[in-house]
Amino acid sequence: MIIESLRSIGHRIVNAVWRIGYASRFFMLILLYSGVSFRRFHLIIKEIFSSGVMSLIIILVAGLFVGMVLGLQGYETLKRYGAESALGSLVALSLVRELGPVLGALLFASRAGSAMTAEIGLMKATDQISAMALMAINPIARLVAPRFWAGVISVPLLTALFSVMGVFGGYIVGVVLIGVDQGSFWSQMQAGVDFRYDILNGMIKSAVFGVVVTVIALFEGYDAPPTAEGVSGATTRTVVQSSLAILFLDFILTAFMFQGE
Amino acid sequence: MTRTTLDLWVGIFVVAGFAALTVLALKVGNLSTYNTSETYQLQAYFSNIGGLKSQASIKSSGVLIGRVAKISLDSERFEAKVTMLIDKRYQFPKDTFANILTSGLLGEQYIGLMPGGDEAFLKAGDEIKKTQSAMVLEDLIGKFLYSKAEDSN
Numbered sequence: 001m002i003i004e005s006l007r008s009i010g011h012r013i014v015n016a017v018w019r020i021g022y023a024s025r026f027f028m029l030i031l032l033y034s035g036v037s038f039r040r041f042h043l044i045i046k047e048i049f050s051s052g053v054m055s056l057i058i059i060l061v062a063g064l065f066v067g068m069v070l071g072l073q074g075y076e077t078l079k080r081y082g083a084e085s086a087l088g089s090l091v092a093l094s095l096v097r098e099l100g101p102v103l104g105a106l107l108f109a110s111r112a113g114s115a116m117t118a119e120i121g122l123m124k125a126t127d128q129i130s131a132m133a134l135m136a137i138n139p140i141a142r143l144v145a146p147r148f149w150a151g152v153i154s155v156p157l158l159t160a161l162f163s164v165m166g167v168f169g170g171y172i173v174g175v176v177l178i179g180v181d182q183g184s185f186w187s188q189m190q191a192g193v194d195f196r197y198d199i200l201n202g203m204i205k206s207a208v209f210g211v212v213v214t215v216i217a218l219f220e221g222y223d224a225p226p227t228a229e230g231v232s233g234a235t236t237r238t239v240v241q242s243s244l245a246i247l248f249l250d251f252i253l254t255a256f257m258f259q260g261e
Numbered sequence: 262m263t264r265t266t267l268d269l270w271v272g273i274f275v276v277a278g279f280a281a282l283t284v285l286a287l288k289v290g291n292l293s294t295y296n297t298s299e300t301y302q303l304q305a306y307f308s309n310i311g312g313l314k315s316q317a318s319i320k321s322s323g324v325l326i327g328r329v330a331k332i333s334l335d336s337e338r339f340e341a342k343v344t345m346l347i348d349k350r351y352q353f354p355k356d357t358f359a360n361i362l363t364s365g366l367l368g369e370q371y372i373g374l375m376p377g378g379d380e381a382f383l384k385a386g387d388e389i390k391k392t393q394s395a396m397v398l399e400d401l402i403g404k405f406l407y408s409k410a411e412d413s414n
Contacts, residue, residue, distance in 0.1 A: 042264065045267060045268060046267060048271045048274065048275075049267050049270055049271050049274075052271070052274055053270045053271060053273075053274045056274065092289045096285065096289065096290075153275075156278070157274065157275060157277075157278025157279070157281070157282075158278070160278055160279075160281035160285060161277060161278055161281045163281070163285055163289075164281040164285060164289075167285075167289055186288070189289055190288075190289070190290065190291050191291070191369070193289050193291060194290065194291055195286050195290040195291060195292040198290065199285050199286060199289070199290045203282070
């Protein structure tokens with residue numbers, strides 16, 4: 001009984017290590033075949049459309065509402081200290097540093113990452129990938145690498161749009177509805193947000209999240225068991241694993257980037 | 262969907278993304294206040310800089326004229342050495358007074374320059390001799406309590 005459970009723990013760990021190794025080999029293969037997909041750039045453009053442009057609406061609407069909530073909650077708290085004028089820098093800093101990159105990548109993972117996994121997984125289940133390999137078309141160069149680069153390009157752009165919409169939402173609630181002074185809202189924001197320290201670090205975060213989310217989504221799809229059940233399991237795993245990876249990496253990156261002066 | 266409409270949408274998306282980044286840099290961030298005009302360097306020694314940070318602003322009569330470039334501890338004088346970059350357009354007399362001030366009650370700290378009456382001007386690399394340190398709240402409270410105790414005696 002004890003030996004049995006020990007064996008199952010060992011089996012799980014060996015399996016997990018094997019999968020990590022397989023995933024990193026998969027990542028290296030994507031980088032290796034990227035040159036080919038850059039030569040056929042319209043493949044990447046098609047994927048930017050289906051993952052980036054189609055995620056625009058959810059990103060913009062979510063950003064607007066997140067900014068509006070930040071404006072309301074921030075105002076409620078700052079009012080106690082008589083510091084309502086700092087609302088602008090509160091909204092902008094929390095969006096640019098944390099909420100923009102993290103929520104943008106989480107939304108991208110559930111909107112576009114799951115679709116990537118399902119698409120690749122179904123292609124594998126219906127033997128389209130084997131057929132491609134049979135026709136001497138490299139499936140990684142033709143299917144996987146363009147999707148990878150589309151994700152890596154889309155996520156930082158979506159994050160920037162999310163943050164801008166959030167600041168706009170905070171402005172609507174704070175200045176237009178509640179009546180915080182407009183001048184101090186913007187000037188405090190500009191005094192509080194540094195371009196290199198805050199905005200550039202946020203963009204680096206979102207680029208890292210873009211790489212991680214797309215690699216997880218593509219790997220899960222490519223590795224999915226070729227059954228209906230297998231594809232649905234892989235889609236679930238994509239969303240769960242990429243969400244956890246985003247939050248974990250966010251902590252690591254924040255610890256390195258914002259460790260104080 | 263045809264290839265041209267696809268290209269159009271992706272183009273709109275990419276342009277909008279970069280526009281958002283520009284808005285973040287210029288309207289939300291402080292990239293617009295990084296002045297690209299030429300600067301010259303001045304030094305000043307303070308016995309206590311309080312919460313002054315690099316990139317803090319330097320003002321004269323309330324007008325932004327430069328930024329703090331570097332703060333370090335001088336190991337011979339045991340004083341904080343503050344390197345400042347001042348806009349070339351503004352010249353200050355030799356006996357200019359440098360103060361560490363606070364904007365508002367709890368705001369950021371900055372350096373205020375009060376020009377003196379000297380005829381000669383500070384040149385690049387010069388040191389501002391007359392400085393006043395930052396107000397530290399604990400010291401103020403300590404002085405206040407001390408004077409109260411003396412009054413009651």
